[in-house]
Amino acid sequence: MRIIFVFLLLPFLTLAKSNLDISLPQENLRSKEELLAPFAGDIQIGNSNAKVKVVIFDSYSCHHCAKLYNEVFPVLEKKYIKTGKIAFIHKEFPLDKLALFASKVVHCSNNPQKTMNEIYSKQENFLTQNYEEKLLLINGIDKTCVQNFDEKTITKPAYEYSKVLKIHSTPTIYINGEILSKKGLKYFIAKIEEDLKK
Numbered sequence: 001m002r003i004i005f006v007f008l009l010l011p012f013l014t015l016a017k018s019n020l021d022i023s024l025p026q027e028n029l030r031s032k033e034e035l036l037a038p039f040a041g042d043i044q045i046g047n048s049n050a051k052v053k054v055v056i057f058d059s060y061s062c063h064h065c066a067k068l069y070n071e072v073f074p075v076l077e078k079k080y081i082k083t084g085k086i087a088f089i090h091k092e093f094p095l096d097k098l099a100l101f102a103s104k105v106v107h108c109s110n111n112p113q114k115t116m117n118e119i120y121s122k123q124e125n126f127l128t129q130n131y132e133e134k135l136l137l138i139n140g141i142d143k144t145c146v147q148n149f150d151e152k153t154i155t156k157p158a159y160e161y162s163k164v165l166k167i168h169s170t171p172t173i174y175i176n177g178e179i180l181s182k183k184g185l186k187y188f189i190a191k192i193e194e195d196l197k198k
Contacts, residue, residue, distance in 0.1 A: 029160050029163055029164050030160055030164065031164070032164055032165060032177070033177070035157070035160055035161060035164055035165055036053075036055050036089075036165075036174055036177060038089050039091070039157065041092075041107055041153065041154075042089050042090060042091050042092075043089070043090040043106075043112050043113050043116060044087070044088070044089050044090075045077075045081055045087075045088040045089075045090075045113065046080070046081040046082075046084065046085075046086050046087050046088045047081075047084040047085070047086070047087055048087050049087070050084060050085060050086050050087045051176075051195070051196065051198070052080075052085065052086045052087070052175065052176055052192055052195045052196055053086065053087045053089065053175070053176055053177075054076075054086050054087065054088050054089065054173065054174070054175050054192070055089045055091060055173070055174040055175075056068070056088075056089070056090055056091065056171055056172070056173050056174075057091045057092075057093040057161060057165075057167050057170060057171065057172040057173075057174075058090065058091075058092070058093060058170045058171045058172075059092070059093055059094050059095040059096075059099040059170045060092075060094070060098070060099040060102035060103065060106075060116075060119050060120070060123070060126075061094075061095055061096050061098045061099040061102070061123075061127065062095060062099070062170045062171065063123070064170070064171060065120065065170050065171045066120040066121075066123040068171050069116070069117065069120040069121075070120055070121055072185055072188070075185075076088070076188075080192060085192075085196060086192060090116065091157070091161070092106075092154055092157075092158065093158050093161055093162075093167055093170055093172070094154060094155075094158060095170060098126070098127065098131050100151060100154060100155070101131065101132055101135060101146075102119055102126070102131075102135055103154050104146050104149040104151060104154070105119075105135045105136065105138065105141055105146055106119070107145075107149060107153075107154075108141055108142045108143075108145035108146045108149060109138070109140050109141055109142075110140040110142075111140055114140075115138055115140065115141070118138055119135070119138075165179075173188065175188075175191045175192060175195060176195050178191075
């Protein structure tokens with residue numbers, strides 16, 4: 001397992017920055033606790049009553065996010081999610097128009113988690129000029145839903161995340177309300193194990 005961890009450190013060494021303007025008129029912002037809680041559109045996996053809650057903010061156009069879900073997530077799933085030790089919450093923080101469109105596709109899917117995994121596993125295929133056409137070809141997507149989807153349901157929370165939680169890049173990871181400042185997998189695992197012992 002240690003060998004695996006060494007190779008999986010790489011996805012967290014650098015972060016992707018946003019170039020999507022998600023600014024909105026100033027309004028009453030929700031609290032940190034409210035924003036870290038699962039929303040209706042979030043993908044939630046694992047034991048919702050677990051003492052350790054992992055919240056990941058990511059973007060579908062972020063290469064480091066794709067590596068996280070393709071290489072690191074399977075380790076977490078086997079060790080912590082399937083064993084009921086953690087609650088895992090995926091929240092969207094789109095970095096650009098491609099990621100925002102992909103988020104709408106996931107929301108309009110009949111299986112959001114499966115669609116999320118497909119986008120990350122085939123991310124290079126979608127990072128093209130005709131990304132909208134390719135994303136709409138994913139099985140189980142309601143194209144009418146995508147066309148009519150109110151993107152403010154994604155951009156408004158993202159604006160709040162940036163203002164309240166100070167999120168400006170992806171992936172950003174919170175574990176039990178604390179941001180994971182060091183991005184190596186060993187720190188990820190260490191924090192989970194530390195909180196499990198409390």
